[in-house]
Every structure is written in structure tokens, then in C-alpha cells.
Amino acid sequence: xxEVTQTPSHQVTQMGQEVILRCVPISNHLYFxxxxxxxxxxxxxxxxxxxxxxxEKSEIFDDQFSxxxxxxxxxxxxxxxxxLEDSAMYFCASKAGINSPLHFGNGTRLTxx
Amino acid sequence: AQKIxxxxxxxxxxxxxxxxxxxxxxxxxxxxxxxxxKQPSSGEMxxxxxxxxxxxxxxxxxxYSLNFQKARKSANxxxxxxxLGDSAMYFCAMREGTGxxNLFFGTGTRLTxxx
Numbered sequence: 001x002x003e004v005t006q007t008p009s010h011q012v013t014q015m016g017q018e019v020i021l022r023c024v025p026i027s028n029h030l031y032f033x034x035x036x037x038x039x040x041x042x043x044x045x046x047x048x049x050x051x052x053x054x055x056e057k058s059e060i061f062d063d064q065f066s067x068x069x070x071x072x073x074x075x076x077x078x079x080x081x082x083x084l085e086d087s088a089m090y091f092c093a094s095k096a097g098i099n100s101p102l103h104f105g106n107g108t109r110l111t112x113x
Numbered sequence: 114a115q116k117i118x119x120x121x122x123x124x125x126x127x128x129x130x131x132x133x134x135x136x137x138x139x140x141x142x143x144x145x146x147x148x149x150x151k152q153p154s155s156g157e158m159x160x161x162x163x164x165x166x167x168x169x170x171x172x173x174x175x176x177y178s179l180n181f182q183k184a185r186k187s188a189n190x191x192x193x194x195x196x197l198g199d200s201a202m203y204f205c206a207m208r209e210g211t212g213x214x215n216l217f218f219g220t221g222t223r224l225t226x227x228x
Contacts, residue, residue, distance in 0.1 A: 035216075042218045042221060048214075099211060101148060101160045103160060104150070104158035104160070106155075106156065107157060109156070
């Protein structure tokens with residue numbers, strides 16, 4: 001069964017550094033998302049992406065964050081200057097159609113020290 | 114107001130028994146979708162079941178069924194014949210409207226299956 005793939009599974013970075021989290025959505029999916037989950041808390045929406053542009057973003061998704069779909073397969077989340085509070089599990093998700101369920105990747109655990 | 118409320122932080126169930134995980138939601142949009150996801154200790158989010166607001170029948174997927182009570186705005190997940198591998202966090206989520214809307218998640222319920 002096709003799946004959303006995220007790399008790396010775990011990233012450790014120093015405060016102030018830039019990180020890029022990578023995702024390969026399911027190939028025929030059209031809608032792409034990033035969510036995050038701070039340890040022990042609920043999953044929070046960051047941004048949705050459709051037709052090569054951001055369709056919706058949350059208050060969390062400030063100027064430090066950006067997303068890109070540089071080619072036909074990859075979908076990346078960049079955090080320009082990481083803060084301690086950015087430490088979380090970051091989930092990429094995709095879906096085929098408007099009312100389809102979201103399929104999540106296994107997540108990237110980001111630890112900012 | 115919270116869009117998704119899961120009032121059970123933790124639940125225990127005996128292996129082979131059925132268990133119901135509660136979820137209530139709040140929306141004024143007539144078109145919405147309700148989802149349940151399972152998160153094992155390894156961290157991934159696994160889609161379990163979906164219920165659309167206009168669906169006439171309760172959704173079922175194998176041992177999972179969704180007890181959808183629209184008037185009460187509840188969408189409880191029922192797991193029948195619990196297995197040890199069902200031990201995990203379970204999240205209820207809602208999509209409001211149609212289109213590429215994001216999902217609102219509840220705080221989750223940690224289910225522990227006892228042998």
C-alpha cells in the first residue's frame with residue numbers, strides 16, 4: 001500500500017539553525033499538509049498546500065516557516081531559525097481528493113537544543 | 114470552544130472485549146467529516162475510519178465502527194474484540210466544510226488493552 005514517507009526520522013539541531021524536513025507524499029495525491037505534535041499534546045495544523053501554493057496556514061506557521069514542492073514528488077518544510085519550542089514531532093500528510101482521508105507519514109522528531 | 118472534545122484521557126479494556134472511545138464535536142457547518150486516527154508508541158498516525166456528516170449509516174472498518182449521533186454531535190469509536198496491539202493513543206478529528214480544509218484534533222485517549 002502506498003504511503004507518505006518522511007525523512008529524517010529524527011533530527012537534532014542547535015537553536016538558531018535552519019532545518020529542512022522532507023516528505024514524499026503518496027504519488028497521486030493533490031493536497032499536502034504539515035502538522036506538528038509537541039510531546040504529550042495534541043496534533044496541531046501548520047499549513048496546507050494545493051496547486052503549488054499555500055491554501056491555508058495556522059498562527060503557528062509564522063515567517064520562520066516555509067514550504068516548498070520543488071519537484072513532482074517532494075514536499076518540504078523549512079524552519080529558518082529554530083527555537084527550543086519548535087521541538088516536536090512533525091507530520092507530513094497528503095490526500096487524494098477534497099473529501100478523502102488524510103494519510104500521515106511516520107513523522108520527523110525534531111529536537112532543538 | 115473546543116472543536117473536538119475527548120473526555121477520556123485513558124481507558125482500559127480486557128483483551129477480546131469491546132471498548133468505546135468518546136468524541137464530541139462542535140461546528141455550525143452542515144458539511145463536515147469526522148476521522149479517527151491511531152497513534153502507537155512508535156509515533157506514526159494511522160487512519161482508522163471516516164464518517165461524513167451526510168452519511169446515513171454509521172461507518173465500519175473491520176473491528177472499528179463509528180457510533181455517529183448527529184443530534185448529540187458525537188462520533189464515538191467502537192473497537193470490538195480488542196487485541197493487545199490496539200494499545201495506543203486514539204485521536205478524533207474533524208474537517209469542517211469541504212475543500213482542502215485542515216483537521217482539528219482532540220487531545221486523544223490512551224487505550225491500554227489488558228491481557
